[in-house]
Amino acid sequence: MNALLVQGLLLAFAIVVILMRPYIRLLNWLGFGKHIRAEEPAAHTGKEGTPTLGGLLMIAVVIVLSLALGIYDASTYAPLAALGGVGILGAADDYLNARRGEGITARQKLLWLTVVAVAAAIYLQRHYDLTGFRVPFVGDFYVGPWVWIAVAAFAIISASNSVNITDGLDGLAAGTLVFSYIAYLIIALLNVPNQTNLAIFCTIVIGALLGFLWFNVHPAQIFMGDSGSLAFGAALAVTALITGQVLILPIIGIIFVVETGSVILQVAAVKTLGRRIFRWTPIHGQFELDGWNEEKITLRFWIVAALAAMLGVVFFLSSLHMLA
Numbered sequence: 578m579n580a581l582l583v584q585g586l587l588l589a590f591a592i593v594v595i596l597m598r599p600y601i602r603l604l605n606w607l608g609f610g611k612h613i614r615a616e617e618p619a620a621h622t623g624k625e626g627t628p629t630l631g632g633l634l635m636i637a638v639v640i641v642l643s644l645a646l647g648i649y650d651a652s653t654y655a656p657l658a659a660l661g662g663v664g665i666l667g668a669a670d671d672y673l674n675a676r677r678g679e680g681i682t683a684r685q686k687l688l689w690l691t692v693v694a695v696a697a698a699i700y701l702q703r704h705y706d707l708t709g710f711r712v713p714f715v716g717d718f719y720v721g722p723w724v725w726i727a728v729a730a731f732a733i734i735s736a737s738n739s740v741n742i743t744d745g746l747d748g749l750a751a752g753t754l755v756f757s758y759i760a761y762l763i764i765a766l767l768n769v770p771n772q773t774n775l776a777i778f779c780t781i782v783i784g785a786l787l788g789f790l791w792f793n794v795h796p797a798q799i800f801m802g803d804s805g806s807l808a809f810g811a812a813l814a815v816t817a818l819i820t821g822q823v824l825i826l827p828i829i830g831i832i833f834v835v836e837t838g839s840v841i842l843q844v845a846a847v848k849t850l851g852r853r854i855f856r857w858t859p860i861h862g863q864f865e866l867d868g869w870n871e872e873k874i875t876l877r878f879w880i881v882a883a884l885a886a887m888l889g890v891v892f893f894l895s896s897l898h899m900l901a
Contacts, residue, residue, distance in 0.1 A: 588784065639657075648781075671804050740809060742837050751801060756886040761813070831881065
């Protein structure tokens with residue numbers, strides 16, 4: 578098991594790093610460059626034309642490597658399916674954005690995400706006979722199968738969209754995802770019973786994300802696009818559900834929560850008060866306008882993500898009464 582954990586991470590990292598350069602050249606040749614909206618901060622104008630669809634390569638590596646290492650079982654079917662299913666939606670959106678400057682409409686995205694999320698939630702509930710959630714410091718709390726499915730589907734849709742919203746600065750979403758998946762890697766290994774294949778899946782994702790970050794740190798040579806942010810966010814939520822630790826996902830993914838929360842507050846303020854709370858949302862845009870450079874924002878958000886991941890693991894241990 579230990580060998581597979583390390584092997585999965587290193588192989589995913591190496592394969593993504595090796596394939597990424599020719600993949601970037603291919604995307605440039607095909608003209609799959611990102612279109613920057615006119616209302617974005619002025620510093621983003623230099624990102625115009627940067628290849629997108631980076632998530633598609635990562636998804637392919639994760640799925641193929643998972644199959645090659647033979648880690649497919651009940652605990653990995655759903656996250657792999659979510660990764661592929663939502664990745665198709667994101668890839669279509671990236672393609673349309675590159676071709677005509679506009680992607681899939683928000684309503685169409687939500688409809689497809691809902692279909693995938695509900696299907697994944699029903700599969701998980703029926704396969705594992707899940708009817709409750711594990712509450713930190715308390716224990717198991719019964720809610721019934723249909724409420725569980727509704728909450729699970731909401732978690733998948735929310736996580737997918739939140740990671741997508743966070744993906745606005747070079748390296749921000751990918752680096753934050755690394756810490757979130759590290760937390761669930763630890764949780765899968767320490768869970769009772771332990772979930773070895775799910776842990777290996779997490780290491781493969783981490784390796785792929787680190788390989789992508791090699792090219793995505795500022796100044797980014799490629800963006801993950803919706804194909805990556807939507808898919809890896811959905812897979813993260815499914816992973817949290819399988820470990821029984823979805824209630825601590827908002828803690829582990831606190832950066833995603835804050836980024837999305839800033840957008841919700843901004844929209845609510847404009848509709849109710851007729852004015853903005855922030856100069857720009859998601860909140861990382863506010864820091865940009867305040868004079869922080871991309872590297873400072875990204876690194877500080879990574880630090881918060883790392884601390885949140887550690888806190889999430891502590892909450893997990895409390896739910897198993899493993900804290901002294």
